[in-house]
Amino acid sequence: MxxxxxxxxxVTKIAPETAKVKSFTFNLPAWTQHRxxxxxxxxxxxPDGYRAQRSYLIASAPERAGEIDLTVELVEDGEVSxxxxxxxxxxxxxxxxxxxxxxxxxxxxxxxxxLLLVAGGSxxxxxxxxxxxxxxxxxxxxxxxxxxxxxxxDVIYRAExxxxxxxxxxxxxxxxxxxxxPSGWTGYARRIDDKxxxxxxxxxxAKALTFICGPTALVEAAATSLEGAGLRTERIxxxxxxxxxx
Amino acid sequence: xxxxxxxxxxxxxxxxxxxxxxxIPPGQHEVKDFPVLSAGPTPRIDLAKWELAITGLVNAEAKxxxxxxxxxxxxxxxxxxxxxxxxxxxxxxxxxxxxDLLLERVELDPRARALVxxxxxxxxxxxxxxxxxxxxxxxxxxxxGKPLAPDHGGPARLVVPHLYFWKSAKWIRGLRLVAEDRPGxxxxxxxxxxxxxxxxxxxxxD
Numbered sequence: 048m049x050x051x052x053x054x055x056x057x058v059t060k061i062a063p064e065t066a067k068v069k070s071f072t073f074n075l076p077a078w079t080q081h082r083x084x085x086x087x088x089x090x091x092x093x094p095d096g097y098r099a100q101r102s103y104l105i106a107s108a109p110e111r112a113g114e115i116d117l118t119v120e121l122v123e124d125g126e127v128s129x130x131x132x133x134x135x136x137x138x139x140x141x142x143x144x145x146x147x148x149x150x151x152x153x154x155x156x157x158x159x160x161x162l163l164l165v166a167g168g169s170x171x172x173x174x175x176x177x178x179x180x181x182x183x184x185x186x187x188x189x190x191x192x193x194x195x196x197x198x199x200x201d202v203i204y205r206a207e208x209x210x211x212x213x214x215x216x217x218x219x220x221x222x223x224x225x226x227x228x229p230s231g232w233t234g235y236a237r238r239i240d241d242k243x244x245x246x247x248x249x250x251x252x253a254k255a256l257t258f259i260c261g262p263t264a265l266v267e268a269a270a271t272s273l274e275g276a277g278l279r280t281e282r283i284x285x286x287x288x289x290x291x292x293x
Numbered sequence: 294x295x296x297x298x299x300x301x302x303x304x305x306x307x308x309x310x311x312x313x314x315x316x317i318p319p320g321q322h323e324v325k326d327f328p329v330l331s332a333g334p335t336p337r338i339d340l341a342k343w344e345l346a347i348t349g350l351v352n353a354e355a356k357x358x359x360x361x362x363x364x365x366x367x368x369x370x371x372x373x374x375x376x377x378x379x380x381x382x383x384x385x386x387x388x389x390x391x392x393d394l395l396l397e398r399v400e401l402d403p404r405a406r407a408l409v410x411x412x413x414x415x416x417x418x419x420x421x422x423x424x425x426x427x428x429x430x431x432x433x434x435x436x437x438g439k440p441l442a443p444d445h446g447g448p449a450r451l452v453v454p455h456l457y458f459w460k461s462a463k464w465i466r467g468l469r470l471v472a473e474d475r476p477g478x479x480x481x482x483x484x485x486x487x488x489x490x491x492x493x494x495x496x497x498x499d
Contacts, residue, residue, distance in 0.1 A: 051496045055298060088495075090320065092298055093305040100320040100379050126306055126322065134302045142298055147496060149482035150332055263329045267444055270334035281415065283334050 051147065052077070053090065055140040059114065064203045068169060069132055070106060070118045073143060078113045081105055083176040084152035084258070084286075087117060087145030091130060101127040104172040104260075104286075105146065108179035115145075118203065120169040151258065151286045153177045160188035161251045163278075165239065165269045167195045167261025168203075173286065174260065175204050178211055178218065189217040191255075193247045195239050195265065197226040221247050239265060241272045253277040260286040316373050318490035321381040327436075328380055329444045332478070336413040336464050338448055345432070345449070347395060349409075349470035350402035359448070362432075365390045370431060372454035374461070375490040387452060389433035392425045395468070407474035410451050410460075411467035418462045418477035419486070420453060429455060432465055457488035457495070 056073035063069050073087075083105075090100045107116035122128045135141065151173065153162065164174045171194050181188060196202045202222065212220045223235030223243065235243055248255055257278060259269045266287045274280055317323055343359045357365075369388050375381040401422070408425065410418050424430070434441050434449040441447035446463025453460045459479045480486050485494040493499060 051498060053298075091300040091303045091305070093303050094299050096297070097305040098320060099303075099305055099322060102378055130300075130303055139301055140298070141300065147483055150479075263444065267329075267335060271337075274334045280334055280336075285331060285333055287329050287331070 051144050053142050053144045056143045058135055058137055058139045058141060061135065061137060064118060065201050067121045067201075068118060068203050069121075070116050071131065071135070072107075072114055072116050073141065074114045075143070078115075079146060080109050080112075081115065081146030081176075082149075082152040082154055083109060083180040084173045085146040085148045086173075087115065087143050088147065089117070089127060089131075090142045090144075091127060092142065099126045099130075102147070104176070106172045106175045106179075108176060108183040110180065110183035118169065118172045118175070151260070151284050153180070153256075153258065155181050155184040155186035155188060158256060160190065161255050162188055162190040163248050163251055163255035163257040163273075164190065164192040164194075165244070165257070165259040165261070165265075165273075166192065167239070167265035168197075168201070170259075170261030170265070170286070171203050172260075174258065175207075177258070178208075181218070182211060182214075187217045189251070191219050191221065191247050191251065193221045193223070193239065193243065195223045195225060195261070198224060199227075199229045199232070239269055241276070244269060244272050245276060248273065248276065248278070253279065255282070257283045258286075259283065263287045316383055317381050318375050319493050320495075321375050321379050321490065324380040324382055327382060327385075327445065328376065328378070330376065330378060330459075331444070331463060332416065333414060335443050337443060338413050338464060340448060343448060344466060345395075346411075346467040347399045347470070348467060350405035350472060351396075351399035351470050352402060353399055355399045362390065362434075362449070365394060367434075368431070370433070370452070370454075372452070374452075374454050374458050377457040377459060377484065377488070377495050381490075385454075386437050387431070387433040388435035388438075389431040389449070389452060391428060392430040392432070392451075392468075393428065395432070396426070396470075399470075401470060404472045405470040407471050409469040409471060409475075409477060410462040410465060411469060412462050413464040413466050416462055416464070416478050418451075418460050419474055419480060420456075420460060421474055421487070424456060424460075424487070425453060429453065455489070457485075457490055459484065460488050 060072035103117040106118040430453040
């Protein structure tokens with residue numbers, strides 16, 4: 048297999064998603080079509096040769112040629128995320144390589160569904176790539192996304208998710224807000240639990256292809272619960288980040 | 294690239310000379326916690342049914358129950374570990390049984406060059422014998438003086454500290470000795486066949 052080469056991507060857009068989350072658009076001189084769910088590595092190099100490197104999940108659809116969006120959460124004390132959030136400007140060159148990862152991926156044409164997506168916080172990023180891919184490919188695979196955020200303001204891609212769900216083409220989005228809820232909130236208002244997973248996954252029965260991404264505790268709990276509810280282990284794919292994971 | 298690229302405005306964290314820095318492989322950063330990464334749900338394994346099978350190119354295949362495995366001479370290991378997702382954790386403390394001891398019991402067939410670690414949950418990873426013999430690998434069942442937690446691979450996981458940690462297969466249930474080193478799970482999904490952090494063997498072709 049050929050080596051995955053580092054390339055200098057140009058930042059062409061920086062868009063705030065929430066107070067702690069920004070999306071960066073990178074123009075790639077050597078673009079390779081990714082699969083929804085894959086990631087890129089970013090490498091920062093100081094003048095003395097010191098380097099810091101992290102992996103970030105791709106948010107954009109594979110159908111967008113020549114560029115990718117990476118959505119990055121500002122991690123407390125995070126060396127790379129802090130630099131990206133505070134120092135990077137449009138026009139900067141950043142070393143990246145990818146796409147990487149061949150397991151936590153979803154292709155509308157080959158994998159089908161129905162698709163159950165469970166996300167916590169910025170764990171929604173690869174799910175967004177999958178949903179954007181689904182929309183771009185014109186697929187109508189039934190999808191149910193259960194997405195846990197702390198507060199209403201912390202919901203990443205809120206408007207876009209609303210818009211995609213409003214098309215009524217088989218995507219349903221279920222939010223849960225664990226810390227505080229705006230007045231009149233009709234969604235869930237607690238941590239993801241067995242009952243909630245049962246309600247969201249219920250219509251798909253045991254046949255759902257499941258992707259779970261988020262903090263370790265959420266992923267562990269959701270995967271164990273769904274397995275207990277009869278979903279097949281090999282149809283449950285997980286991606287976790289601990290405090291230091293990404 | 295002919296000239297080394299420098300990221301505009303990046304100076305990085307303050308660096309101190311020597312010390313722990315010399316133990317952090319290139320592209321890695323030190324963490325104090327212990328992140329969890331797995332491709333699927335965490336298997337719950339009943340110790341009464343747990344088994345470690347050593348099969349393939351050996352003179353006498355062996356199957357060990359948990360009780361038999363616990364009866365083997367164990368050692369304490371303090372090792373630095375590096376995950377391909379770029380975290381490195383220094384001085385992790387383990388207790389386990391060395392692979393030297395396990396493989397001695399079954400006697401290797403001279404054709405054996407590699408092994409496939411097989412796990413509850415279906416995960417596999419491949420390792421050259423030159424990467425696991427002579428004190429380089431063990432099956433760990435205690436971490437920091439406590440039984441290894443399920444999400445970290447308990448009851449027992451393979452630990453090969455000098456390679457990226459995906460090689461340290463969680464929920465180990467078998468070692469299959471083979472003549473040829475063939476890609477396991479992550480190695481078939483874009484990751485490097487060997488995975489040496491000091492050479493930054495992260496992905497296929499690195």
